[in-house]
Amino acid sequence: MTIRNEDQSKNTIEGALKKGETVKFSLVGSVCISRDFNDPKSESERQVIYVSYLGTERILKEHFALWEDLWKGDIEIEGDDEAQLVARSALFNLYSNALENSRLSISPMGLSGTFYSGHIFWDSEIWMYPPLLFLNQSHAKSMIDYRTDRLKAAENRAMTYGYKGAMFPWESDDKGEEATPINALTGQFEHHITADVAVALWHYYNMTQDKDWLIKEGSPLMRKIAEFWTSRASKNTNGSYSIRYVIGADEYAEGVDDNAFTNAAAKKALKYATLASAICGKTALHIWKEISDNLVIGQMQNGVTQEYQGYKGETIKQADANLLAYPLGIITDPKQIKKDLEYYAAKVDQ
Template sequence: FPAPLAVTFCSALAALTGTFSHKLQSPSYTATHQIYAHHSLVHLMAFSITIRRSAGTSQPITVQLHAPFVPKSQDLDLQQGPDFHGAHYIYGQTLVPEVEGGPQPTVHMLWTPVPQAVTLHEEEQEQCWEFLTAVAESEEEAKRSYTEGLAHVAAGSLHSSHTHAWAALWRGCCVDLEGPMPLRQAVYGCLYYLLSAIPPQDTSGFRFHGISPGGLSNGTQGEDYWGHVFWDQDTWMFPNILLFYPKAARAILEYRIGTLEGALLNAQEQGYKGAKFPWESAATGREVCPEEIYGAQEIHITGDVLMAFEQYYYTTQDHKLFRMDGGWELVRAVAQYWCSRMVWSEVEQCYHIRGVMPPDEYHHQVDNSAYTNAVAQRSLNFAASIARDFLIPVPEEWVECAKKLKVPFDAERKYHPEYDGYSPGEPVKQADVVLLGFPLMHPMHPEVRRNDLMMYEPATELSGPAMTWSMFAVGWLELKEMERAQGQLNKCFNNITEPFKIWVENLDGSGAVNFLTGMGGFLQVILFGYTGFRITKTSLRFDPAFPSDVRKLEVTGVSYLGSKLKFSITKEEMRIGVTKCPLHPALEVVLEESGRRFPLHEGATSTRVNSMH
C-alpha cells in the first residue's frame, strides 16, 4: 500500500465482544484486522480485513496479507479433500492413539484461501473481506459450520451474531467492583478468558472435552500440557463456572462421566477397586501423564473430581445427572476406590493412605497427605449422603473408612502437618494444607485455620504456580484479617502480563500460558472470599469481607436451585435481588444470629443477611 507520512498501529481486546483487533492508521486510510472464535458457531473461527478510506483521498489502497499456515502436522495423518464452496479442505486422524489399541480421533478442517493482497479501489469508500475456518470431528459438522458462516457473511451478520452471543453471556454473569482499576481489570480479564473456555449455553448435541490449564493449548513439545485436563479444571475453574452457569458446569461433569471407563481401568491396573481418575486426562480417561510418578501418586485428583460433583448437586439438585446420566455410578466408583486404597494401622487404630504425592509436588511417596486424606474423607461422606437421598443402601465400609481415616494434626502446635513426618518450615511448592479450610471446609477451629496459614505462608515457594496465593487470601478473609488478605492477593498480580491480561503459570514466565488455573483461583477470592459464599448441603452461606479500598461489590447472575440472584454488598449492608425465581423450591434468607427468615420472591430484596436456604 502507499507509504504514508505517518502510521500508527495498535492492538486491542474487546472482552465484552470477544474480539481481538489490530488497527493500522495513516492519513489516507485505516486498515483493521479482527479475529475471533465465533461464540455461537462453536466450530468456526473468523477474521476480517476492513479498509476505510479517509476523506479527500482517491487512489487505490492495497494491503499485503501473509498467511503462515501450512496444512501439515507431525501428529496428524492429513489428506487433502476437494474444495467446498470455495474453501480448501483437509482431513485426517491422529497418528498415535492415546493408549495402545485406543481410538484415533479424526479432524476435518475447511478454510477460506487467503490472497496475497486485498485492494480498495478508487470508487470504493470502504470494503470488508471476511475469512472463515471451520474445525470439527466430522466432515458433516465442519461443512455445516462453514456453510452457516457463509450465510452470515452474505447477510452481513457474522460478527454481530458473535457479539450478540457474547452479550447474552455477559448478561448472565457480571461482577462490578467499586475499587482499584487494576483489580477491576483483572476480574474482567479472568472472567473473559474463563467464559471463553466453557461450552455454549445451548449444549444440546455438543460434546465437551474439558478445560486444560492453558485453555486451547499449542500442544507442541509439551506446551501448555498438551491440552490435557488436570484437577485445575475441577478445583480451580469449576466453582466460578458453577456459580453462574450450571449448564456449563454440568457439561464439565459429563466430560468426567464420559471418561469413567478409563478411570476404572486405571484403578484396576494399579490393583485397586473403583475408579481412579488420571492426573492428566484427555479423551479416554486413561492416564496420559508423560511422567509416571504423578499418575501413580498424585491421587487426590479423584477426590477433586467428586468435590465438583458434590458442589453441583447441592447447588442445583439435578437428580437426573446422578440417577439417569451416570453420576451415581461415578460417585460409587470413587468411594470404592478410596476404600480399597486405604490400609488399617494397628498401631494408630485408623486408616492410612500411603505412598502419595500431595498437591505440594516437592514431596512424593509420603504417607497420609493431609489434603489427600481430607478430600478422600469428603468423597466418602458425600457418597454416603447422596445414597441416602436416593434410598440406596450405604455400604458400612464407606462410613467406617470416612470416620476412621487419619487426617494428620499436631495437637501441640495446633496445625495440620502436610503429611506424616513433615517438619515445620520445610519448603512447599504450592497451596496444599491451606486448601483444607477452603475449598474443602474441613472442620477446624479458627485458631487452627490461622496457624495453618501462618505455618505455610513463609514455607511456600514465592515463584510457585499462580493460583497459590489466592487461597491464602481466602483464608485470611475468612478470619477477617484484611491486610493479610490484601497482601496475598497482591502477589497474584505478578503473574498478569500486559496488554491483554494474559496470566503466566510461574513468575519467570514458564509453564502454561494463558494460565486459566491462576485466573480461577483469583476469581474465587472475589466470588467466594469477598462474598464469603460457601456451598453446603442445605444452604448457600455468605459472610462478606473485603478490604477498605473496595467500596462496593455487585455480583449478578448467581444461580442457586433454579433461581438467579443479584448480590449488592457494601461495608454497611448486603442486598439480595431475585431476577428469576421458579415456583419451587421457594428460597428464603435466614439471619444466622437471630434466626429471622425472609422469603425471596422475584424482585424482592433483603438486607444484612448471612445465609440462604
C-alpha cells in the first residue's frame, strides 16, 4: 500500500486488499502559528514527523492517559443520564480548550467556532473559570495567568481613557488590547470586566491558598484594579458613590448610571484588594473601603433590585441584577433572590 500526494492539496491512499484482509491507517496533523514559532511551517512538519515515528499505539496510549488524569475532575449525577451527558459534554469542552502552563484563557465557543476570533471576554472569568477552579486548578491558573501577563496593556488602556490603575478590554486580543468592533460601544463602556478579573483572582487564592502567588502576582494586579475603580467612581452629595455611563451585562442599555452588576462587581474588587493587601503585609487605601461600602445599588418601589438607575421595566438582554446573588454573593436573602428572579424572568428578551 502506498500514499501519494498528487497535487500538494490532497493525499491519496492506494493499495490492493485480499478478501478478509483489514488495513489500519492514521492521519497526523499539527498546527503552529507565528506567535509561538519563527518558522511555524517547519515546526508543524517536525511535529508530524515526531508523532509518526512514535507510532499510533504509543500516541493513543499517552493521549488516553492524559484524559484519564483530566477526568479525575468530574461531575457525577445519579439517576439522570441526560444531565450526566450534558455535564460531561460541558467539561469535555472546557478541558479541550484549556492547557496547563499555557498562560492562555478560553474564548466564547472555544475552538468550536470563529465568531469571537479567539478573543477573551468576561465569560472566561465568570462562567468558564469557576468549574475549572474546582476541578482542575492548573488549567484555571493558566486562565488568570492570561490576565496577569497583560497588566501593562491594561495599565496603558486606563491611562489613555484618563483613569488610573488597570482597565481591561471588553474583548481582549492576544496582546491584551481592545479588539471590539468599532461600531459596538461595549469596547468603550462595558467596564465590569475589570472587576470580574479581580473576583477571579481572589477566588484562585481562596481555593489554593498560594500566598507566594498572591504576593507576586495576584495582589499587585488587584491593587491596580482597585486604583481603576477609585478613579472611575464619583462621590455623590449624600456620601454615596456612583459609576456613571456604563454598559452592563444587559447590553441593550447603553450609557446608564449605577448598573447593578457593574457596581456590585466593583464593590467586590475593592473589598478583595483590601483583603489581599492585608495578607501580603501591604497597606490598603482607606478610600477602597469607603467606595466599596457606599456604591449605589438601587431598588425599585416594588422592592426588586434595580437593573440600573432609571430602569422602569424595559426588555433586557440578560438579567445582570440577578447576578448579585450568584456569582457575586452580595444578595443572600432567599426572599430577595426569589423576588428578583421572578421579576426579571419576564423581562429578559426571549
